[in-house]
Amino acid sequence: MSRKPVIEFKDFNFRYKTQTQATLHDISLTIYEGEKVLLLGASGCGKSTLAHCVNGLIPFSFNGEMTGSLKVAGEETRELSLFQMSGHIGTVLQDSDAQFVGLSVGEDIAYALENDNMPRSEMLPKVYNSAKIVDMHRFLEQVPYNLSGGQKQRVALAGIMHDDVKLLLFDEPLAALDPMMGNFAIELIDRIHQDYGKTILIIEHRFEDVLHRSVDRVVLMDDGRIVADTTPQELLLGSMLWEYSIREPLYISALKQAGCSLQMAKDITDVRTMDLSPYEQQVRTDFEQTAVLEPKEPGEVLIEAENVGFGYEQGRPVLSDVNFKIRRGERIAVVGKNGAGKSTIAKLLCGIIRPTEGQIRFKGEDYTALSIREIGEQLGYVMQNPNQMIVKDMISEEIGLGLSLRDRPQDEIEKSVGEVLKMCNLYEMRHWPVSALSYGQKKRVTIASILVMNPDVIILDEPTAGQDYRVYTEIMTFLEQLNAEFGKTILFITHDMHLAIEYTDRALVFSEGTCIGDDAVFKILSDEDIIQRAHLKETSVFTLAKRLGLPADEFTEHFIKAERRKRSA
Amino acid sequence: MNNGFIINLIPGETFLHKLSGTTKVRLFFVLIIYLIMSFDIRLILPVFVAGLLGLFSLKTDVAALRYIIVFVVAMNILNIVLYYLANPHLGELYFGQETLWFQFTDHYIVTYEEVWFLMSRLLKMLATFLVSLVFILSITPSEMAAGLYNCGIPYKICTVVELAFRYIPDIYRDYQNIKVSMQARGVELDSRKAGVIKRLKQTILILIPLIITSFDRVGDISNAMDLRGFGKGRKRSYYSEHEATADDQKVKIVYLLIAVFDVLYIAAKIIYKIPEVWYPW
Numbered sequence: 001m002s003r004k005p006v007i008e009f010k011d012f013n014f015r016y017k018t019q020t021q022a023t024l025h026d027i028s029l030t031i032y033e034g035e036k037v038l039l040l041g042a043s044g045c046g047k048s049t050l051a052h053c054v055n056g057l058i059p060f061s062f063n064g065e066m067t068g069s070l071k072v073a074g075e076e077t078r079e080l081s082l083f084q085m086s087g088h089i090g091t092v093l094q095d096s097d098a099q100f101v102g103l104s105v106g107e108d109i110a111y112a113l114e115n116d117n118m119p120r121s122e123m124l125p126k127v128y129n130s131a132k133i134v135d136m137h138r139f140l141e142q143v144p145y146n147l148s149g150g151q152k153q154r155v156a157l158a159g160i161m162h163d164d165v166k167l168l169l170f171d172e173p174l175a176a177l178d179p180m181m182g183n184f185a186i187e188l189i190d191r192i193h194q195d196y197g198k199t200i201l202i203i204e205h206r207f208e209d210v211l212h213r214s215v216d217r218v219v220l221m222d223d224g225r226i227v228a229d230t231t232p233q234e235l236l237l238g239s240m241l242w243e244y245s246i247r248e249p250l251y252i253s254a255l256k257q258a259g260c261s262l263q264m265a266k267d268i269t270d271v272r273t274m275d276l277s278p279y280e281q282q283v284r285t286d287f288e289q290t291a292v293l294e295p296k297e298p299g300e301v302l303i304e305a306e307n308v309g310f311g312y313e314q315g316r317p318v319l320s321d322v323n324f325k326i327r328r329g330e331r332i333a334v335v336g337k338n339g340a341g342k343s344t345i346a347k348l349l350c351g352i353i354r355p356t357e358g359q360i361r362f363k364g365e366d367y368t369a370l371s372i373r374e375i376g377e378q379l380g381y382v383m384q385n386p387n388q389m390i391v392k393d394m395i396s397e398e399i400g401l402g403l404s405l406r407d408r409p410q411d412e413i414e415k416s417v418g419e420v421l422k423m424c425n426l427y428e429m430r431h432w433p434v435s436a437l438s439y440g441q442k443k444r445v446t447i448a449s450i451l452v453m454n455p456d457v458i459i460l461d462e463p464t465a466g467q468d469y470r471v472y473t474e475i476m477t478f479l480e481q482l483n484a485e486f487g488k489t490i491l492f493i494t495h496d497m498h499l500a501i502e503y504t505d506r507a508l509v510f511s512e513g514t515c516i517g518d519d520a521v522f523k524i525l526s527d528e529d530i531i532q533r534a535h536l537k538e539t540s541v542f543t544l545a546k547r548l549g550l551p552a553d554e555f556t557e558h559f560i561k562a563e564r565r566k567r568s569a
Numbered sequence: 570m571n572n573g574f575i576i577n578l579i580p581g582e583t584f585l586h587k588l589s590g591t592t593k594v595r596l597f598f599v600l601i602i603y604l605i606m607s608f609d610i611r612l613i614l615p616v617f618v619a620g621l622l623g624l625f626s627l628k629t630d631v632a633a634l635r636y637i638i639v640f641v642v643a644m645n646i647l648n649i650v651l652y653y654l655a656n657p658h659l660g661e662l663y664f665g666q667e668t669l670w671f672q673f674t675d676h677y678i679v680t681y682e683e684v685w686f687l688m689s690r691l692l693k694m695l696a697t698f699l700v701s702l703v704f705i706l707s708i709t710p711s712e713m714a715a716g717l718y719n720c721g722i723p724y725k726i727c728t729v730v731e732l733a734f735r736y737i738p739d740i741y742r743d744y745q746n747i748k749v750s751m752q753a754r755g756v757e758l759d760s761r762k763a764g765v766i767k768r769l770k771q772t773i774l775i776l777i778p779l780i781i782t783s784f785d786r787v788g789d790i791s792n793a794m795d796l797r798g799f800g801k802g803r804k805r806s807y808y809s810e811h812e813a814t815a816d817d818q819k820v821k822i823v824y825l826l827i828a829v830f831d832v833l834y835i836a837a838k839i840i841y842k843i844p845e846v847w848y849p850w
Contacts, residue, residue, distance in 0.1 A: 055796060056796075057792055057795065057796070060795065061791075061795060082795055082796075083798050083801045086796055086798055093789065093792065093793055093796075095786075097739065098786050098790050098793060099789065099790070101732065101793060101794055102711070102735075102808075103578050103709065103711045103731065103735055103809075104711070107711055107808045110808035112798050114805055114807060114808055115797060115798035115799050115800070115802070116801065116806075117802055117804045117806050118806055119806060120808065120810065120811065120812065121812070123806065123808055127808070141579055141580075143578040144735070145738055160797070350753050352749045371762075372753060373752070373755050375753070376752075376753040376754060380753065381753050382750075383746065385782065387778060387781055387782050387785065388743065388750070388778045388779075389747075389778060390778060391751075391777045401754060403755075405754065405755030405756060405757075405771075406755050453754075
């Protein structure tokens with residue numbers, strides 16, 4: 001069979017001008033026309049650099065030294081301009097907000113055509129057709145501020161569909177989407193692959209989510225090298241995912257947990273269709289030996305929301321009739337789609353805005369009398385992006401900022417900062433500049449800068465967003481420790497259902513400005529209605545349990561508890 | 570996000586809104602030149618009235634504009650008062666004559682000529698404001714970029730205008746978020762609780778992360794633009810710039826006539842030395 005290669009790397013190496021070490025080593029990889037390939041790897045493995053080489057940003061925007069050969073559509077890329085490259089390769093970037101340069105959907109889709117100086121009369125039908133492919137043709141006049149992350153991403157995709165591009169490159173398409181939207185994105189990519197015969201290259205580290213639709217090939221990268229170029233099936237069976245910090249799909253973990261040995265002969269890449277008969281008996285036997293864990297002693301009630309409502313304008317509530325209690329030592333996930341009221345409730349708890357109806361009580365007392373600053377001593381808020389929080393150059397100054405703003409005496413500040421540094425395993429680094437830290441370490445610094453005020457409760461907004469499994473585990477293990485050893489109550493605002501299942505005891509689900517669910521995570525995730533309304537998705541462990549006729553919530557609980565035991569062991 | 574700004578991002582439905590960006594930009598330019606060159610109430614008054622009609626024809630929410638209108642009118646009146654205080658004998662200066670109306674003190678007399686001059690000036694300022702307001706309210710940033718481009722301005726400059734409007738709301742949102750987290754950490758922005766100097770210092774604590782995260786974004790934006798061929802050729806077309814309609818053609822006649830008048834009037838002013846300010850008596 002003579003397949004035409006779209007991309008051909010041959011003994012390719014690349015080193016950024018500003019770095020002494022090469023970022024890509026000995027890359028040899030061919031992607032053929034019509035293939036759908038997943039480029040998998042942890043953060044910093046070089047997959048983004050590889051993507052930049054493919055779409056031409058290297059060497060056009062990032063300087064460096066290239067050796068070996070890279071051909072796109074048969075032509076050596078160093079002889080092409082970025083504009084010639086973009087005729088072959090269409091890229092959807094990770095940050096769907098930043099890449100939306102137009103002031104309306106239509107304008108953004110037309111952007112490449114505008115730059116081609118195409119007459120407007122030719123442009124209009126093309127824009128309409130491209131918008132129709134991604135089902136955005138009814139929104140052409142919409143402004144970006146009214147669109148969800150998923151919609152913006154679809155607009156970006158439409159914007160590269162006009163030309164006869166040979167390959168569509170998706171750089172972390174799932175990074176900014178809620179679980180349901182993530183599924184839609186993967187389905188859309190698959191449809192475009194099928195219907196338009198485009199070659200697809202997806203760059204991701206969320207293996208299970210990409211496998212929502214099948215891929216032909218998975219290329220696994222680590223430390224600037226390709227370590228595997230194989231089928232999803234092979235990867236699932238082997239141990240490479242663990243070795244290279246890629247999270248294994250949950251149902252695979254559950255099967256392995258139950259002691260099943262997975263079989264090569266049959267397809268196991270999709271939990272909805274795989275043949276379960278070889279594993280059924282083993283899973284059942286294991287499930288019946290469930291060890292009952294002692295339930296935790298409920299702590300005192302720290303925060304209580306009673307009929308809380310809020311609106312910026314009279315008669316237009318953003319949030320209404322919200323009731324919940326938060327007890328000491330709990331770990332709670334606040335979930336729901338964007339705009340459902342999650343961030344409003346966080347702002348209310350921080351006292352930035354105050355309820356227009358109902359009452360919020362801290363340790364039994366109405367918090368209306370407390371200032372934002374005083375609330376900050378009971379409840380701390382950690383933003384998603386650590387760069388949005390860090391203002392000082394030195395780690396110890398950054399952590400002490402909250403206290404020095406409160407004009408505490410110097411020796412007291414030093415003492416508290418010292419304690420927090422030890423709590424967060426940052427003591428050795430206390431004199432380091434913040435800029436020398438990794439993402440996970442920066443995150444710890446921002447959490448430390450909140451902990452210094454000794455709050456009982458910490459709210460974290462998407463603490464692991466965009467991070468690979470290694471960093472995710474680093475951050476979450478640290479938070480788990482804060483909870484277990486220091487009794488901190490933690491609220492996670494998150495889209496990540498894995499996080500909610502693994503690391504929280506309870507979920508508050510928001511939808512349409514009210515709290516529609518308040519229960520253990522596995523119970524929430526077995527409720528079809530809540531899943532739909534809050535844009536969540538059924539996890540693969542659930543699907544597995546359902547297909548085996550086991551009670552889904554109990555099975556998940558069993559699995560999670562076994563995982564937790566393994567972690568704490 | 571959209572409300573709170575007086576700028577439209579979505580084209581409106583009225584006559585002025587529906588004109589093309591080029592027409593609006595050109596009309597605005599010739600009117601501004603017209604207002605700068607003339608200090609003649611006979612010339613200014615029609616534009617002032619047209620500006621008022623234009624404003625009402627846009628059917629915008631006047632309540633949202635209340636503050637800006639009150640502010641500009643108040644500043645202009647203040648300007649007039651200061652003008653008077655600085656020199657109560659402007660009539661003498663411009664018209665070579667003074668007719669006493671009444672007087673406050675020996676120095677601060679009020680003459681008919683002075684009042685006429687100040688009123689002409691006020692009207693000129695307000696007409697300029699009205700024309701600018703109508704222009705801003707009737708155009709979207711994309712149309713403005715297209716219009717500027719069609720007036721011969723390089724498209725890379727036009728793009729800056731457009732991008733600024735695109736990302737201001739995003740940066741504003743980031744600012745709000747950072748402010749919230751800083752307040753919770755102890756930054757006091759309440760004027761009752763902290764002095765001006767202290768609040769200024771603390772505002773810097775919000776600006777540092779804002780600037781750093783905004784620069785991060787700039788890299789992403791420029792990559793996104795490069796990848797879609799920005800800067801490919803010397804020419805560019807605009808999606809938001811619709812073809813000239815019948816209304817555009819009519820307005821084109823109007824702005825061409827005004828442009829011709831502008832040129833002739835300026836020439837006449839230089840050649841025949843028409844007095845700076847028109848005074849009938």
